[in-house]
Amino acid sequence: MILFKNVSKRYPDGYVALNNIDLTVQTGEMVFLTGHSGAGKSTLLKLIAALERPTSGTISISGQNIAQLKPAAIPYLRRKIGFVFQDHKLLFDRNAFDNVLLPLQISNFDSKTVASRVRAALDKVGLLRKEKSMPIALSGGERQRLCIARAVVHRPSILIADEPTGNLDVEYAHDIMTMFTSFNQVGVTVLIATHDASLLEDKQHRILSLRQGKLAA
C-alpha cells in the first residue's frame, strides 16, 4: 500500500510541485495519474522511489516511512519497485539480455536462476528472439518493451511508469497497456503517469488528476 499524507514538495528555486497531497493506493491496485505537464506527476512518482524527498508530510510504502529513510536503505526500497521510463534509460553498451540482467546483478541473485528469469521477462514482452540485439538496433516500441522487461525481471511489488507510451503510436501503446494490465492481474501494484487521453478511456481503473500540484476530485 502506498500512502501519502499532507505531502508537499517545494524545489529549492521556490517552485511548488506538490501541494498538500493525500493519497492512498491499495496493494494490487492499478492507478492512472494524469494532468498537464508540470502538474506534478513526475515529482509524485519520484517521491515514491525516494528520488526526491518531500518538503513536508509522510509517504509510506507497505508501512515504511519513505520520508525518513536513511540513504543506505534507499537501494532496498528501489528494489521493490520496477521503473518504466519515457526515455527508456537503456544501456547502449550491452545487449538486450544484459540490460534485463542488470537488476538481478544488483540484487545479488543466484547465477543459476538468473538466465531463465531474464528470458522469462523477455518472453513476456515478446523480445525473446532479440536477446542478443543491441538497444541501438531496436525500434522505439521494442526499446520500451525492453525497459518493461527490465522493470519486472526482479518481480517488484510496485510498477511505476512515467509516460510509458509517450513516443509510441496507438497500436504499440495499446500493446504496452495490455502488458501493464497483465502484471496488475498477478498482484503487482501499478502506477502510470500519462497525459495520453486514449489510455484513460479505460474506465476499469482509478484515475487521479493533478492540477497545479493538487489532486482534483
Added chain:
Amino acid sequence: MMRAWLTQHAFVFFHTLKRLIATPVTSLLSVIVMGIALSLPVGVYVLMENLESMSGQTTGTPQMSLFLQQDAQQNDFDRIKQRLQEEPHIVSFQFISKAVAFKQLQHSSGFSDVMAGLARNPLPDAFIVHLEHNPPEALERLRTVIQDWPEVAHVQFDSEWIERLNALLQLGRAIILMLATLLSIAIIAIMFNTIRLQILTKRDEIEISKLIGATDSFIHRPFLYFGAIQGLAGGVTAWLIVALFIRVLNEELVVLARLYEVDIHLQYLSLQDSMSLLLFSAWLGWLGARISVASHLWQIEPR
C-alpha cells in the same frame, strides 16, 4: 547468499579484466607508467639490500683488531686474554692464530696466487675484540691503553668503514623512503584520474544502477577492482624491470668479479619482498580508485 556474493565478485573481477583487455594500449601505458614509478624505489632498495649483505654479516658493533708481535708465545696470549677479560666495554673477543689467519686469507681469494709464492707465513697472531657501543673518545682511550701492552704490535679499529657504510645505508634508506612516498602519491594520482575518466564515461550506467536499487558498494566495486588489478599489474611490471636490471648488472659484475677474483653478484628480490611489492602496488591502485570514487560518485544521482 554466500555463493551469490562470490559469484558477484568473480563476475566483477572478470568483467574488469575484460575491460582492461578491451583497451589494451591505454591499460598497458598506465601499467608501464606505474611499473617504472615503482621500480625506482624498489631498484634502489635492492641495491642497498645487496650492499648490506656484502658489507659482511657484520652486526655493526665496533670491532678492534690486536696484532701481536711476531715472536709472541702461548704465555703472551694467555696474559692478553686475562687482561682483556678485566677490561670494561669489551663484549667478547676471539683469538686468531697466524696459521688460522693464513688459511682464511688463502680461502678468501684475491691473494691466493700471491700467497702460494710465500716461503713463510708473514701474518701475526691476532685478537679480534668486539666492543660495546661507546663514544669515539672512550674507544680511543681503550686503544691507547692496549697499544701500550708490550705484546701488542698494533691496534686497529675495524669498525670505521662499517660505521661509514652504515651511515651511507641510513642515507640510502631515507632516500628510498622519500622516493617511495613521492612515487606512491604519483601512482595514487594517476589512478585517481584514470578512475575519474571511467566514472565520466560510465555515468549512464551508474545513474541507472542507482535508480534500480544498486547499493554504493555495488557501484564502487568495479572501480576498486580496476584500481587494484591495475596496481598489481604495475607491481608485476616493476618487479620485472628490477629483475632485468639485476640480470644486466650481474652480467657486468661477472667481468669485474673475474678481474678481482672475488665472487660478487646481486641477489634478486626475496620472495617476501616480492610479495610485499605486489600487495603494496595493488593497495596503491585500490586506494587511488577509492579516493576517486569517493570524490566523484556522489555527484551522480538519478533525477
